Amino acid sequence: MVDFLADILRPIVTSYGVSEADLQTYLTQLIGYVYVMLAALVVMIIVLIAAVKVKKA
Numbered sequence: 001m002v003d004f005l006a007d008i009l010r011p012i013v014t015s016y017g018v019s020e021a022d023l024q025t026y027l028t029q030l031i032g033y034v035y036v037m038l039a040a041l042v043v044m045i046i047v048l049i050a051a052v053k054v055k056k057a
Helices: 002-014 020-056
Strands: none
Touching: 002 020
């Protein structure tokens, strides 16, 4: 997961002068927050789908 995010973010942040080693370090330290945000997104989508189904019923 860290490598995937690093591949996506590398072209953006290296233009600002961030080294690839620093990017890897930042992502490794913040991966817990990334997982929480992804979990919150999944829960939000499930709640949205459930709300649409309840509204139709």
